[in-house]
Amino acid sequence: MKVVEIQNLCFGYSRAGTPIIDDFSFTLNTGEIVGVLGQSGSGKSTLLRLISGLEMPTNGTISIAGKEVVGKRKFVQPEDRGVGMVFQDYALFPHMNVKENISFGLSRMPRKDRKPRVQEMLELVHMEDFGDRYPHELSGGQQQRVALARALAPKPNILLMDEPFSNLDADLKESIREELLSILKKANMTCMIVTHDRKDVEAICDNSITMCPLIAEQGAAGQKFQTLP
Numbered sequence: 646m647k648v649v650e651i652q653n654l655c656f657g658y659s660r661a662g663t664p665i666i667d668d669f670s671f672t673l674n675t676g677e678i679v680g681v682l683g684q685s686g687s688g689k690s691t692l693l694r695l696i697s698g699l700e701m702p703t704n705g706t707i708s709i710a711g712k713e714v715v716g717k718r719k720f721v722q723p724e725d726r727g728v729g730m731v732f733q734d735y736a737l738f739p740h741m742n743v744k745e746n747i748s749f750g751l752s753r754m755p756r757k758d759r760k761p762r763v764q765e766m767l768e769l770v771h772m773e774d775f776g777d778r779y780p781h782e783l784s785g786g787q788q789q790r791v792a793l794a795r796a797l798a799p800k801p802n803i804l805l806m807d808e809p810f811s812n813l814d815a816d817l818k819e820s821i822r823e824e825l826l827s828i829l830k831k832a833n834m835t836c837m838i839v840t841h842d843r844k845d846v847e848a849i850c851d852n853s854i855t856m857c858p859l860i861a862e863q864g865a866a867g868q869k870f871q872t873l874p
């Protein structure tokens with residue numbers, strides 16, 4: 646089943662300037678993990694911001710889980726799109742402990758179901774013994790796992806990760822990659838991962854997109870979709 650369907654997406658930060666995304670179309674199926682590669686400034690984060698609803702395109706449509714979220718005269722707010730996000734700096738709430746951070750996005754879930762869901766997420770990311778700790782009491786890798794648990798807790802249709810490994814040292818990165826892949830596959834999660842590192846894509850992703858910067862004078866270079874061997 647198609648989880649994300651993007652058609653003819655166009656976007657620029659200023660109407661007069663060069664577009665960042667130009668006539669971009671793309672489909673993502675259930676359980677698929679796609680890497681988003683491309684040089685700095687090519688529009689990787691912008692693509693995630695458009696899917697999550699933090700930016701509005703100038704043209705094109707986006708559907709998530711069969712429901713149009715962006716189209717002509719249609720714009721569904723970010724909180725109603727069923728999109729989970731993990732950022733480079735994890736963005737955990739420093740005044741909340743691990744359990745409270747994970748339960749933050751569960752306000753729409755019946756109260757009685759929240760505690761078991763938090764426990765389930767703690768087990769999924771192997772953080773059962775850290776529920777009462779605060780973010781500053783955790784390592785980088787542990788913080789990342791909490792951020793992942795928080796994003797997965799509300800059962801999003803898709804998970805968007807923006808440079809999730811960039812704050813981790815090389816040794817940790819290797820083990821976290823394997824762990825992330827196992828967590829995502831266990832949850833049958835559909836996922837897009839922005840990264841600079843081709844090794845991340847080789848280790849985790851089924852497919853990849855390479856974003857090319859659009860240079861007005863040379864015509865639109867466009868975005869390339871590529872299936873990994």
Ligand SMILES: Nc1ncnc2c1ncn2[C@@H]1O[C@H](COP(=O)(O)OP(=O)(O)OP(=O)(O)O)[C@@H](O)[C@H]1O
Nearest residue numbers: 658659665683684685686687688689690691692856
């Ligand atoms: N809020 C903004 N206002 C104006 N221009 C912006 C804004 N955010 C990003 N840009 C520009 O849009 C282009 C794409 O930025 P984006 O952050 O999507 O690139 P990226 O591929 O994720 O880069 P990086 O790998 O460096 O994170 C860049 O040229 C950037 O300068």
